[in-house]
Amino acid sequence: MQHTSVPSATPWMARIGAPLEHLFPAWFALVMGWTGLAQAWLRGSDLLGDTALGLALVAGGFAALIFCLLCLASVWRLKLHAHAVRKDLQHPIRHAFMATFPVSVILLAALGAALFQHTHAMLDLALAWFWCAGSVLEFVATVWVISRWLRPPAEGGLQWPTLTPALFIPVVGNVLAPLGGVPLGFESWAAAQFGIGLLLWPILQTLLFVRWGQAGPLPAKLSPTLFISVAPPSAVGLSLLQMQAPALAVWAVWGMALFFLVLTLTQLEAMRAQPFGMSFWGMSFPLAAFSALTLRLASTPEGAWLQLPALGMLALTSLVILGLTLGTWRGLRNGSLLLADA
DSSP states (O other): OOOOOOTTSOHHHHHHHGGGGGOOGGGGHHHHHHHHHHHHHHHTHHHHTHHHHHHHHHHHHHHHHHHHHHHHHHHHHHHHOHHHHHHHHHOTTGGGGGGHHHHHHHHHHHHHHHHHTTSOHHHHHHHHHHHHHHHHHHHHHHHHHHHGGGSOGGGTOOOGGGOOGGGHHHHHHHHTHHHHHTTTTOHHHHHHHHHHHHHHHHHHHHHHHHHHHHHOSOOGGGGGGGGGGGHHHHHHHHHHHHTTOOHHHHHHHHHHHHHHHHHHHTTHHHHHTSOOOGGGGGGHHHHHHHHHHHHHHHTSGGGGGGHHHHHHHHHHHHHHHHHHHHHHHHHHHHTOSSSTTO
């Protein structure tokens, strides 16, 4: 059965809005990547000074612009292509990317708090409400994604082939809660939400290892999403620092993140063989989060030996995200991205 646009849409609106049918939720990964890059440059200000702070402001402003554009486009998509949104909710893999929206909100609120908190009372209030909205939406998204596992396989329940690193996205949103929640005055709830992510992360990681044994490697086009495995330990480390946890605990999760990064890099050749698609944005936030954590540790006395590698990671992450952005721009211009399963 072929779906048509809503009757109220004029022909030119339908023509312009047609590509939006394939504006999958994964597009909010652009916001996550650029916000993560802004956080990384902000962490680099201890080593690089005001230059890093200025670049953090630029990256954060660009992330906010992308977020606003994607929100407008998503509302338009819901109006013109409600059936496509329902398909995303029912899709065995894409449904997990729904969490990229609340994660983006949490990240933007945390970045806003780091850059502008206490500059004006109204701004502090707006950031607090914005963070709360993202936190609640993230909690709801996590419950919804995990509750799908309780369904029979025929109704979208858990199956080995559908287990992919994308399921880490709701987990990452929860463990990131303290980054904005603690400075904005929501320490208790932020810690509770952090606990949810800390519970689910090792479970999902174990299931993913079992999935590789049961169903084999990921489909080739999803291979770049292997980088998402780097995000949970990196985000946990950043939040532990925010909650003033013992330094050895932070070093422990940094080691986990480093392991998953090196493990993922062993599959780089397979990734490079794939045509550019939105799955490549799965590289962005994990690299940015790992860079931010490494920079934080490099600014400590016991982590001074990490200063040069941390700056190298920051430069590499910046180049990767710039490359992904240029690739996305080219894909939008030539029409190769807003397609089914692009």
